[in-house]
Amino acid sequence: MSVKVRIPTPLQKLTQQRAEVEVKAANIKSLIQELENQFPGIKERLCDEQGKIRRFVNVYLNEEDIRFLKQDETPLKDGDEISIVPAIAGG
Secondary structure (H helix, E strand, O other): OEEEEEOOHHHHHHHOOOOEEEEEOOEHHHHHHHHHHHOOOHHHHHEOOOOOEOOOEEEEEOOEEHHHOOHHHOEOOOOOEEEEEEOOOOO
16 A cells, blocks of 8 residues: 655655655554665664654644554554644744
8 A cells, every 4th residue: 555654854864854754554653664665764763662653753644643543553544644743842
């Protein structure tokens, strides 16, 4: 299944400055692994040492937060759009 992944600006240096990439994956976990296969180093920016998505990284499937779905086990289908959005803190 081919899905479109929107890459945030801070991570685009790992994707050859591409803001969008296409990946074939069955769920979010395999999507992250495929991103790592294509763009080494990206997984450590997205996941902690246990392989879970970092707290400050928000992932949306077709504009719906995967935290309210099945998290990294959320299934994907052909044509889905994934947005990776790092949280921004400030005061």
